[in-house]
Amino acid sequence: MKKIALLTNGVFPFVVGGMQKHSYALAKNFANSKINVDVYHFRKEENKTIALNQYFSDEELRRINFIEITFPVFRHFIGHYIYASFCYSKALYENVINKDYDCIYAQGFTSWYFLKREASLKVKLITNLHGLEMYQPSINLKNKLEQCLLKIPAKKIIQNSKANISLGGKLTSILYTNGAPENSVIELPNGIDDSWIIDENAIAALNQEGLKFLFVGRYERRKGIEELLEVIERTISNENYEISFIGPIPKNKQIDHPRVMFKGLIADVDLLKNEFLNADILVCPSYSEGMPTVILEAMASGCAIIATNVGAVSTMVDDQNGWLIEGDIKIGLDRVITEALHLDEKELRDKKLVSINRVSEKFTWERVIKQTIEAIYHIKY
Known part of the structure; x- marks a missing residue:
């Protein structure tokens, strides 16, 4: 394997969060394994000046190529984040379609637009929905509504991905219960340096x-x-x-x-x-x-x-x-x-x-x- 596309909803240190730290660690460790990585991501405006060499070695940066994609912002309406995620996935697709990768590793909802168009891609697409919080216990009515909306892209991704990554534990059964194809779930834990x-x-x-x-x-x-x-x-x-x-x-x-x-x-x-x-x-x-x-x-x-x-x-x-x-x-x-x-x-x-x-x-x-x-x-x- 020579080259991977890593699609992510932001990457640490430009965006802070669990998925973003996971993307950061994936990029570093793929690079240290002599695999070239194109990281498709966005960064928050206040973090535009962060220098990459503070977080990656020169050797890692020779194998990592950061490609910024704008995450769309819309006025708040019910489901605005879902729609923005779909538009972001579409922008990622349009940037990846004509490039040759051994694998596309898609974090969160980034694979959404790819799924019905995957046949036209000469690539391998795997998805990692991470915590699957939309299928875990809700706290209140507002949270329950949010979960219902998040299940829209999650269900499509789970049911149509050839490979779903599970972090393990209860997450594997959640994936299969919600339509993951037989033998499509790969258990890969989180890690730490x-x-x-x-x-x-x-x-x-x-x-x-x-x-x-x-x-x-x-x-x-x-x-x-x-x-x-x-x-x-x-x-x-x-x-x-x-x-x-x-x-x-x-x-x-x-x-x-x-x-x-x-x-x-x-x-x-x-x-x-x-x-x-x-x-x-x-x-x-x-x-x-x-x-x-x-x-x-x-x-x-x-x-x-x-x-x-x-x-x-x-x-x-x-x-x-x-x-x-x-x-x-x-x-x-x-x-x-x-x-x-x-x-x-x-x-x-x-x-x-x-x-x-x-x-x-x-x-x-x-x-x-x-x-x-x-x-x-x-x-x-």
Whole structure:
């Protein structure tokens, strides 16, 4: 395999998000595997001046070609994002149609316009819908409506793609339940650069002031932040722990307590790594997820994990390295935080060790990119 087209709804650092970080890592690791990559993407206006050489080596940049495609913007109407995604996919198609690739790797909805026209392309098209949040539990009526709209392109992509990538866990059954052709689903996990993985001797000793919990993410209803904040308000004064929030949490949602810290968005990777290294337990109480990079980052940094059993989370977290919450999130958080607070130091350290070893054995990008390249070679058309 000599050349791949990577279609993505933005790529880190020009656009921040889970899919965008995944696209960034794919581009880097394809390049490091001596495969040329055309990255079709858009970037936000405020990030136009970001220099590529801050994030990619010279050797990587010799194999990566960035092609900017404008993501269309329309006035807000019901379904405006769906229509914009279709138009973006069409623009991608028009840029790819006359080029020769060994494979087209399409993230999110980017393959939508290609599907009924694939016969005219002398290429191999595979799609990765990532978290499939539209098929996971809804939170409220607004979320349910959004999910119904997102199912329109998702269903077409799932049912018409010759190859659907699943991050694993519950996502594979979601794909097949919603019409993925027989044997079309390829399980390929998310990954993390091995520079994140600490030596087990670097695991911090338990602080005398108690456990240090950490939440990393943006304020979004499906992330379960409101449930987490409610549990903290109820327990923080009576229990010996502290918690830090990394991400843009609105001021009116923040708790005023000396052991609850809101540190805002931290973009600097080294500073972010320090936050993970200083924490004992990452809390990820989402209603829906794919395979969050933040969990892999926390595991690689020696954290135990509290998370809901959604998406592909169960491939990373179990009772050996943390706690999986089933059912009601508030009840689950109450229970597992209490359990965590009553662990002795050895039990907590054992969970942290499992996190580090599991990432090392299963989820490094060195391993994942080999699996990805092998899977692409074996797709039957």
